[in-house]
Amino acid sequence: MSTKTIGDMSAAELAELLSKVRSGDPEAWGELYRLYAPAIFRFCRRALPAREDAEDATTEVFMKVRQKLGTYDASRPFTAWLYKVASNHCWDMLRRRRIRQDLETGDLETLPLEHPDPSQIERLQAEHTSKEVGKSLAKLPDRARMALVLRYYADMSYDEIADTLGVRRAFVGVLLLRARHQLREVLGEGGAKLLADSAGGNT
Amino acid sequence: MTHFDEMTGLLYLEKQLDADRAQEIKTHLASCDSCSRLLYALEQESIWLRAALVAEDEPVPARMIASPRRHTSPWAWILPLGLGLGGAYTLWSGFIDPWLGQAAQAGFAQGDLLTMLFFSGAFWEGWSSVINLMGFLAVATLGVVLIWFVRRRISRNTTTFAVVMGVTILCALLLAPTAGATQVEHGDPNYTLAAGKEVKTDLVVFASRTRIDGDVDGDLIVWSQNILVNGHVKGDVIAFGQHVNIDGTVDGNVRVGSQVLTLNGSVARNLMSWSQTVDLDEKSKVGGSVTIAGAELDLDGKTGGDVLTFGSRTEINGDLGGDADIHGGPLKIESNAVIHGKTKFAGGRPPDVSPSAKLTTAIETNIQRRGPDYASPGYYWHGVLFWGASLLLGIALMLVAPGFYFDGENASKKIGQAMGTGFLTLIAVPFAAVIACITIVGLGVGIVSILLWIIAIYAAQIFVGAWIGEKILGAKVGVGAATARLALGLAIIHAVQMVPIPFERPLIGLVVTAWGLGALSLAIYKNVRPQLAVA
Numbered sequence: 001m002s003t004k005t006i007g008d009m010s011a012a013e014l015a016e017l018l019s020k021v022r023s024g025d026p027e028a029w030g031e032l033y034r035l036y037a038p039a040i041f042r043f044c045r046r047a048l049p050a051r052e053d054a055e056d057a058t059t060e061v062f063m064k065v066r067q068k069l070g071t072y073d074a075s076r077p078f079t080a081w082l083y084k085v086a087s088n089h090c091w092d093m094l095r096r097r098r099i100r101q102d103l104e105t106g107d108l109e110t111l112p113l114e115h116p117d118p119s120q121i122e123r124l125q126a127e128h129t130s131k132e133v134g135k136s137l138a139k140l141p142d143r144a145r146m147a148l149v150l151r152y153y154a155d156m157s158y159d160e161i162a163d164t165l166g167v168r169r170a171f172v173g174v175l176l177l178r179a180r181h182q183l184r185e186v187l188g189e190g191g192a193k194l195l196a197d198s199a200g201g202n203t
Numbered sequence: 204m205t206h207f208d209e210m211t212g213l214l215y216l217e218k219q220l221d222a223d224r225a226q227e228i229k230t231h232l233a234s235c236d237s238c239s240r241l242l243y244a245l246e247q248e249s250i251w252l253r254a255a256l257v258a259e260d261e262p263v264p265a266r267m268i269a270s271p272r273r274h275t276s277p278w279a280w281i282l283p284l285g286l287g288l289g290g291a292y293t294l295w296s297g298f299i300d301p302w303l304g305q306a307a308q309a310g311f312a313q314g315d316l317l318t319m320l321f322f323s324g325a326f327w328e329g330w331s332s333v334i335n336l337m338g339f340l341a342v343a344t345l346g347v348v349l350i351w352f353v354r355r356r357i358s359r360n361t362t363t364f365a366v367v368m369g370v371t372i373l374c375a376l377l378l379a380p381t382a383g384a385t386q387v388e389h390g391d392p393n394y395t396l397a398a399g400k401e402v403k404t405d406l407v408v409f410a411s412r413t414r415i416d417g418d419v420d421g422d423l424i425v426w427s428q429n430i431l432v433n434g435h436v437k438g439d440v441i442a443f444g445q446h447v448n449i450d451g452t453v454d455g456n457v458r459v460g461s462q463v464l465t466l467n468g469s470v471a472r473n474l475m476s477w478s479q480t481v482d483l484d485e486k487s488k489v490g491g492s493v494t495i496a497g498a499e500l501d502l503d504g505k506t507g508g509d510v511l512t513f514g515s516r517t518e519i520n521g522d523l524g525g526d527a528d529i530h531g532g533p534l535k536i537e538s539n540a541v542i543h544g545k546t547k548f549a550g551g552r553p554p555d556v557s558p559s560a561k562l563t564t565a566i567e568t569n570i571q572r573r574g575p576d577y578a579s580p581g582y583y584w585h586g587v588l589f590w591g592a593s594l595l596l597g598i599a600l601m602l603v604a605p606g607f608y609f610d611g612e613n614a615s616k617k618i619g620q621a622m623g624t625g626f627l628t629l630i631a632v633p634f635a636a637v638i639a640c641i642t643i644v645g646l647g648v649g650i651v652s653i654l655l656w657i658i659a660i661y662a663a664q665i666f667v668g669a670w671i672g673e674k675i676l677g678a679k680v681g682v683g684a685a686t687a688r689l690a691l692g693l694a695i696i697h698a699v700q701m702v703p704i705p706f707e708r709p710l711i712g713l714v715v716t717a718w719g720l721g722a723l724s725l726a727i728y729k730n731v732r733p734q735l736a737v738a
Contacts, residue, residue, distance in 0.1 A: 038263040046256055055264055115206045115237070118244035125244075125251045126613045129729055133255035152249065153256040158219060173214050180213075180248065 014078060022069055033062060039079070040086050046149045047090040049138050057093060061086045083154040087146070087164045094142045124187050136186045144179035151176055206235065212242050216249065236677065250605045390427070396434065405438065413444075415451070422455070430461075432468070439472075447478075456491075466504065473508065481514075483521065485539075492525070509544065529554075536560045577703050590697040597665040597689045601682065608665075610729055612673075615666040615722035622714075625663070625721025632656045663719025668692030 020028030040061055044054035064085055072081050128136075137145050143165060150156045150164060162169040207215075207228060214220050215228045232239050386402055388394050390410020396402065398416040405421035413427040415434045422438035430444045432451045439455035447461040449468050456472045464478040466487040473491035474483075480499045483489070487504030493511070500514040502521050509525035515532040519540045526544035534548050538559035546562055548554050549569040556566065576582055601608045615621055632652060639649035672688025696715055700708050 041263050045261060051261065115208055115241060118240040121244040121248055122613065125247055126610070126729075130255040130258040133251065134258060137255070148252060149256065152252045158217075173210060173217070173219060176217075177210055177213050180252075183252075 015074060018069065018072070018074075018078070021066075029066070036079075036082060037062065040082065043083060043086050043149070043154060044090055046134075046137070046153055047087065047146055048093070049142075049145075053093070057086070057090055061089050064089060080156075080160075083156065084160065084164070087150055087154065087156070091146060091164055091166075094146070121184070124184055128187050132187065133183070136183055139186050140179060140182050143175065144182050147172070147175040148179045148183070206238050206241075207231065209241065209245070212238070212245050216242060216245055239677065247609055250609060254605065385421075394427075398434065474506075485521065487521075503539075536562070536566075583701070586697055586701050590693055593661075593664055593668070593693050593697075594686075594690050596662060597668065597693065598686055600662070600665060601685060601689070607726055610726035611666045611722045612669045614725035614729070615670040615718065617725075618718065621721035621725060622718050623721065624724050625717035625719065628656075628720050628724045629660075629717055659720055659723050660716055663716045663723060664693060664696055665689065666719045666722040667715045668696055671695055 017028055017032060021032050037058060041054060041058040044057040044061070045051060048054050048057060061082075065082065068085065072078070137148065140148075146165060147161060150161045156164070158169055158172040161172050161175075165172075165175070167175065211220070211224075211228065215225060218225075220228065232242065385405040385407055387407045388410070390408065390413065392411035393413070394408050394410035395414040396406070396417040396419070400417035402417070402419045402421070405424065406419045407424045408427060410425075410427045412429045413425050413431070415423065415432045415436070418435045418437070420437050423432070423436045423440045423442075425440075425442045425444065427442075427444045428446070430442050430447045432440060432442075432449045432453070435452045435454075437454045440449065440453050440457045440459075442458070443460045445462045446465075447459050447463070448465045449457065449470070451468045453468070453470045454472075457466075457470045457474045457476075459474075459476045459478060461476070461478045463480045463482075464476050465482045465484065466474070466489075467484045468486075469488040469490075471490045473493070474489045475494045476497065478495070478497045481495050481497050482501045483493070483504040483506075485503040489504065489506040490508070492508035493502070493506050495511070496513040498515045500512055500517045502510065502512075502517070502519045502523070505522040505524070507524040510523050510527045510529075512528070513530045516535075517529050517531065517533070518535045518537060519527070519529075519542070520537040521539070522541045522543075524543050527542050527546045529546075529548045529550070531550055533552065534550060534554035536542075536546075536554060536556045538557040540557070540560040540562075542560075542562050545564050545567065547567045547569070549571055551571060553568060553570065554566055556562070597608075633656065636649040636652040636656070639652065669685070669689050669692055672690070672692035675691060676684070676688050696711070700711050702708075
């Protein structure tokens with residue numbers, strides 16, 4: 001079994017591996033899955049509120065990858081393409097289930113244009129661990145969580161986020177800032193209660 | 204320009220504004236502390252979010268780590284497991300079990316790993332046993348490496364693999380150390396080997412008082428309160444005790460750890476001692492070199508090789524056949540002293556040499572000053588190097604774990620809390636580590652804790668430096684600004700500590716260490732505390 005990681009693999013090696021996958025080589029497919037499945041699972045786990053959903057989504061994403069690999073443009077980074085497939089799939093999954101509670105659209109009027117006190121933001125950062133933030137993310141409305149994951153985990157551009165979430169590009173910044181506000185609310189006063197009330201129901 | 208809003212700040216940070224607007228914001232930031240602080244808080248929030256999202260909170264399902272459709276041979280893991288178990292058994296039966304047995308014979312509890320490690324030093328029998336052990340470990344490692352390389356061929360060529368494994372295991376077993384013949388005596392409470400009697404093998408003694416009047420045709424290894432060797436030891440003498448007297452003859456080396464060592468007899472080879480008081484009597488003879496570390500050292504006998512000592516007082520009144528290299532407190536060379544080789548001395552004041560002493564060469568004296576030499580450029584150069592090293596560590600921490608660095612920097616702003624925690628950590632960790640070392644399970648934890656504590660003490664200055672830098676340069680945004688703050692803060696700490704004011708250096712060092720260590724501890728606590736609110 002090869003022990004290469006994504007970081008160890010050169011562009012030429014990856015191109016060769018993808019070529020073998022396209023030609024139907026089962027060993028190459030296994031290698032591709034071994035290399036990228038953990039990363040895609042982690043992405044899905046952050047994008048979806050339940051672990052079981054993330055496991056199912058990872059399997060389904062790889063089924064889609066197998067079908068769509070012919071459309072992959074080799075001039076672009078493969079990981080970015082993979083994340084795009086995964087994010088589209090996760091977003092479709094959430095939409096199909098109709099579990100999104102937040103509004104599809106919005107405008108700047110719903111977001112107060114203010115100059116908040118930085119110490120409030122700093123206080124939240126000082127008081128909460130990564131684990132608490134991670135758990136709080138799972139409590140956010142789907143689109144808010146998705147926006148944060150796409151931007152700060154998958155490092156997607158505003159254009160890619162807009163494309164995935166089906167919103168105008170100009171709206172991405174608003175989405176991100178609103179998501180931050182919602183996260184601060186969950187973590188701030190009353191956040192603990194909110195988390196406690198919903199604990200176990202959505203993870 | 205009035206203060207910009209949060210949305211504009213975020214878009215500026217994320218480089219989503221057009222060039223003109225971005226320039227306008229940049230210009231405004233240069234003169235507006237309020238907006239700079241907001242931008243800094245938003246940037247830190249981005250880092251915080253990234254760190255939270257990247258953090259591994261749940262394991263990846265096992266089926267996603269292994270490739271699907273892959274049929275691996277069970278031999279791939281059965282054989283390395285077998286080799287590993289075989290190696291572990293050999294180590295246990297050949298080394299650890301005998302150590303524990305010997306420790307038990309000496310009346311020590313078997314559960315104390317420290318005792319075992321201590322005894323491993325007492326039973327040191329030269330490099331040959333280590334070479335055996337290393338040989339075994341090397342072959343075992345080679346086996347693992349071979350498995351690694353041939354693992355892809357296992358299913359295709361099992362015969363080749365079996366042959367390679369067979370040869371490897373055979374080599375490992377052949378090289379496995381074998382126990383030598385040893386007579387072990389446990390005093391009741393004392394042990395005496397009477398004159399005229401002879402032990403034909405190595406002799407290991409654990410007793411309250413040990414007296415060797417007879418002959419030992421091998422090594423003598425003794426753990427005893429009082430040890431007296433009047434007889435003849437044909438091998439080495441390895442002795443741990445309060446008082447060790449060697450009045451007889453030793454054909455090999457002597458290695459002693461004791462409070463007092465007195466040598467009246469002869470040692471054919473080398474003498475090495477860690478003892479508070481060492482007295483090489485005028486009748487004593489050492490054929491080889493003498494290496495001693497202790498407090499009171501009297502060298503009145505005859506030595507054939509070089510002499511190296513580290514003592515707080517050394518007196519030489521004997522015949523030294525080789526070079527003498529003396530380190531430490533006052534050196535007195537008396538009238539009967541003869542030194543055939545070169546004499547070197549490094550200490551606080553010039554040696555006292557009797558005019559009657561016979562020295563082949565003049566003493567090469569190096570008078571060592573206490574404290575730093577402020578006139579030396581090297582002192583300042585070292586200061587710069589130490590500053591660079593601490594800055595490098597700070598930058599590495601900032602880049603590798605920005606969330607943690609930021610937590611520590613924030614915690615350092617609560618000065619009282621950080622200092623209180625720091626002083627507590629400074630004192631409590633070593634105590635806890637020493638207590639942990641008493642148990643076999645806790646030994647590893649204790650050693651690791653001490654190592655981490657030392658690293659943390661060094662890293663403490665980073666957070667204090669960052670705090671000082673921020674007070675002077677302000678909380679500007681970006682890695683460059685953070686690095687500049689850190690560099691300036693650390694430079695101030697190092698510069699202040701180099702000022703020649705009595706007690707200033709240790710005092711500043713203590714404050715910085717406690718403060719930074721507290722900040723570090725609070726940052727660690729923040730990341731490991733129980734998640735009550737979100738449980």
